[in-house]
Amino acid sequence: MSERSAVMALIGAGPVGLGMAKALLEHKIPYEQLEADRELGGNWLHGVYETVHIISSRKTTEYTDYPMPADYPDFPSRQQMLDYLRDYAEKFQLVPHIQFNTKVVMALPLPEGRWELELASGEKRVYKGLIVCNGHHWHRRFPSYPGKFEGEFLHSKDYRSPVQLAGKRVLVIGGGNSACDIAAEAARVGKTARISLRRGYWFLPKTLFGIPSAELMKPWLPVWAQRIFIQLFLRVVIGKYSDYGLPEPDHKIFEAHPTINSELLYYMKHGRIQPRKDIARFEGKAVHFVDGTSEEFDTVVCATGYHVSFPFLPPGLVKVKGSTAQVYGGCVLPDYKNLYIIGTSQLRYGFGPVVTPGMDLMARMMLAQDQMELPIGLVMKESGVKIPRTHLVDPHAAIRAIRRGKRMLPLLLWKEKKLRKTLAKPAVAPPTVPGSAVPQINRGLEVF
Ligand SMILES: Cc1cc2nc3c(=O)[nH]c(=O)nc-3n(C[C@H](O)[C@H](O)[C@H](O)COP(=O)(O)OP(=O)(O)OC[C@H]3O[C@@H](n4cnc5c(N)ncnc54)[C@H](O)[C@@H]3O)c2cc1C
Numbered sequence: 001m002s003e004r005s006a007v008m009a010l011i012g013a014g015p016v017g018l019g020m021a022k023a024l025l026e027h028k029i030p031y032e033q034l035e036a037d038r039e040l041g042g043n044w045l046h047g048v049y050e051t052v053h054i055i056s057s058r059k060t061t062e063y064t065d066y067p068m069p070a071d072y073p074d075f076p077s078r079q080q081m082l083d084y085l086r087d088y089a090e091k092f093q094l095v096p097h098i099q100f101n102t103k104v105v106m107a108l109p110l111p112e113g114r115w116e117l118e119l120a121s122g123e124k125r126v127y128k129g130l131i132v133c134n135g136h137h138w139h140r141r142f143p144s145y146p147g148k149f150e151g152e153f154l155h156s157k158d159y160r161s162p163v164q165l166a167g168k169r170v171l172v173i174g175g176g177n178s179a180c181d182i183a184a185e186a187a188r189v190g191k192t193a194r195i196s197l198r199r200g201y202w203f204l205p206k207t208l209f210g211i212p213s214a215e216l217m218k219p220w221l222p223v224w225a226q227r228i229f230i231q232l233f234l235r236v237v238i239g240k241y242s243d244y245g246l247p248e249p250d251h252k253i254f255e256a257h258p259t260i261n262s263e264l265l266y267y268m269k270h271g272r273i274q275p276r277k278d279i280a281r282f283e284g285k286a287v288h289f290v291d292g293t294s295e296e297f298d299t300v301v302c303a304t305g306y307h308v309s310f311p312f313l314p315p316g317l318v319k320v321k322g323s324t325a326q327v328y329g330g331c332v333l334p335d336y337k338n339l340y341i342i343g344t345s346q347l348r349y350g351f352g353p354v355v356t357p358g359m360d361l362m363a364r365m366m367l368a369q370d371q372m373e374l375p376i377g378l379v380m381k382e383s384g385v386k387i388p389r390t391h392l393v394d395p396h397a398a399i400r401a402i403r404r405g406k407r408m409l410p411l412l413l414w415k416e417k418k419l420r421k422t423l424a425k426p427a428v429a430p431p432t433v434p435g436s437a438v439p440q441i442n443r444g445l446e447v448f
């Protein structure tokens, strides 16, 4: 067991982990960054198909303290995103702090807020704390239908290149960004392309008036006004979704993560993509739909999204309801010191504008925690900070919340002292961490 009790462990060197690392360096918080892969970049290294271009625009995706190169297009490619992340890490000297090929397989809370980590190599280390930036677009969510499909059945995560679809009869399931990208790819290279939708979705074009859609959504424009503006635009430029054989959306714009794609409707008007209803059952290579129709396919791609999960933490330590991690302020728990769960929310546009100020706030919270005895999550909970109701995040609202959070930190320090006095009563018998025998505090003074 090697002791690193003055150092924070940071899991993940994707865009969020890199932004976190920069903030830790700036605030002089000692840390080691543990990355399972051979290189940095997260999804942009290993988790997206080779032809992908971002949907969030360059300006709404770049870190606010490190603009993307001026010659980048509005929607950079995977390679450009990866190059940008590598440059960011070089510029802020993050690379020497990253330990590559270092996968964390287990993390357990210890007394005094320390964390014991076990690596895939079998090595065990004790850290001062744990910052989790393990991403939430990797744990495949599969739909389930009666019967068995006897062709190729894969998740969008395992779709890498158009070669996989060439000459095939392809059915894509889902109405999100993966589904639309892959259906459009199948329209270009496949024999046939179909998309199965279980309900109506808002398909928004990548640009409006030649400007990336995300950039038109100004912070000063209230969401209701954004909705009216987009709906008017869509009616003029696209018409009704039913004109394309699609169901009309059953929810308001932004009540689901926006699907931003200019190709789906284009290929539908060319007959290259045809919409299908939800799936009723499989039978050999035949797919039966709920409207009674059926069709044979070679390949079914489930673009049905991802679970949020933390396989290295004791089961149930971080609860997840739907896709929303049950963490106060979107990052901490009341029962554990020095545990920060970061980046589980689904931003409406790109990561950068929220990651830069958000990770600065996280680092400040860690410094504030050092001045507290109680877990900062408990203090936040007792101060009225809530668990987010949804994983969907409006970036403008998030930036406002981050500013409020910074202003609130001195108040939290004061509140902690007060709370400590209130709680200085005989402690209740501590419950245990699910799946382990480690004692856990619950509002008592007996902190790790
Ligand atoms: C097809 C696709 C397109 C996308 N397009 C956009 C877009 O247009 N704009 C946008 O903003 N976002 C987009 N995203 C979302 C994308 O997930 C984010 O841009 C970003 O990669 C999230 O960063 P992250 O650091 O949270 O997670 P990740 O990028 O997933 O990085 C997490 C890192 O943690 C490491 N890790 C995980 N577990 C462990 C462990 N146990 N031990 C050690 N290391 C570990 C992983 O190896 C990985 O390097 C897209 C996602 C997909 C799948």
Ligand SMILES: NC(=O)c1ccc[n+]([C@@H]2O[C@H](COP(=O)([O-])OP(=O)(O)OC[C@H]3O[C@@H](n4cnc5c(N)ncnc54)[C@H](OP(=O)(O)O)[C@@H]3O)[C@@H](O)[C@H]2O)c1
Pocket (backbone or CB within 6 Å): 052, 053, 054, 055, 056, 137, 142, 143, 144, 156, 173, 174, 175, 176, 177, 178, 179, 181, 197, 198, 199, 256, 257, 303, 304, 305, 306, 346
């Ligand atoms: N070009 C790009 O930049 C690009 C491309 C791909 C992905 N991304 C990003 O990557 C992230 C993940 O996107 P994603 O599209 O993979 O996942 P997603 O946004 O979670 O979308 C999943 C889709 O599958 C549907 N679905 C889920 N379960 C289903 C079931 N059992 N049967 C039928 N449909 C089901 C969902 O519909 P319901 O709403 O009804 O649940 C939703 O339409 C997002 O942040 C996205 O923006 C970006």
